Amino acid sequence: MMQWNKLLTRQRLGKPRPEKPEDARTSFQRDYDRLVFSSPFRRLKDKTQVFSLAKNDYIRTRLIHSLEVSCVGRSLGTIVGYEIKERHRLDEFTASDFGDIVAAACLAHDIGNPPFGHAGEDAIRSGFKSWHETVKEQLIDHEKVDLEFFEGNAQGFRILTRLEMQARTGGMQLTCPTLATFTKYPRELLISEEILNNYKGKSAKKYGFFQAEKNLFATVADTVGLIRRSPEVAWWSRHPLAFLVEAADDISYHIVDLEDGYRMGYISFKKAKKLLNEIAKSPNLEKNAHTKEEQIKFLRAVAINNLVQEVATIFLDHEQELLAGTFDSDLISLTSYAETLNCIQSKTRKKVFNHPEVVGIQVAGYEVIGHLFAEFVNANLYSTEKGKLLKLILPKEYCLGDNESSYGKILKITDYISGMTDSYATTLFQELKGISLR
Structure with a gap:
């Protein structure tokens, strides 16, 4: 079983010992601040979320999306933090520590994405796959697959731990809990198909670090006490709070992509209102908002709040399985709104992502x-x-x-x-x- 005292350690990657608490800012608040002031985070203002180079100022960039995900993540972390602190008598920590860790990890969750979103990832992968065989022969298998299957999540971990502040071991030297919570896919890429086919968990869907940073992640995992899934390969269970990062991202892009699709004119007001209200369940909508735009914004806010409350409850219900590393599903799929969220995803894919x-x-x-x-x-x-x-x-x-x-x-x-x-x-x-x- 993973232990919360270790999962919440104030140990920073690259530092010899845990950080002492400060009155002004906690270690996890300092993580958040370091990310906000970093160059890779600022560059997200001009990176594709859904609509690249959009002329509509209302439409979200990757930067705005990351900030919104961080707000949702802070709420989720703080809600569960109050309960977990009481359950385990964690006197050293506050509920806001949970929220700050999740908020910081959410803030960074897309920091490794290339320009033009998934199209940029695919271009890098295809570029290497078509590369000269003479170059490929100079690479060992683990290095070759890193490049053939370039992954924005792994690039994000590389930015946080190596590329920013390169002169220092650990790069930005964020706390190990924030780095572990950031890593939704705590495994290397080259794992046999036989092993992966026998494992159906969500955290094995992608990989979270390149070979160049494998030892750095191993240090993070050992420091916070993640459970190793295999002695033969670099593969661990998720930090429990990583499930909240995933949920915050899922909640945000499901609801917000629908809103942006409406604002761009790809989805009708009637359809957007219907889908959002299936989650918001607001009977007096017209009393709270008059224009169509205000109604959609109001429903978006209420829908996100309802999802946050239910996801937090589900997390707490599965706490023991999360600590044992046996729970490995996305939290929103277990909510009572799962069917509606699938409908929203289908609608935005058809009307927005596939729009010419x-x-x-x-x-x-x-x-x-x-x-x-x-x-x-x-x-x-x-x-x-x-x-x-x-x-x-x-x-x-x-x-x-x-x-x-x-x-x-x-x-x-x-x-x-x-x-x-x-x-x-x-x-x-x-x-x-x-x-x-x-």
């Missing part, structure tokens, strides 16, 4: 990121005249010497590309293509 305008931008993003990835990897791996010119554009921290491994060189380019904003990637692509000149 949205798909067109995704295709363009795929081309932009794929081209940039190929060009800069070429420049880092091969000494050509064009490559020499591209290296003059490439920031120095991404240019590696000849003695660096091919894995390291390619990983540095994924750092560069995935850290770009949508606008920067588009502008750079146009310049390299000769479409526009400075």
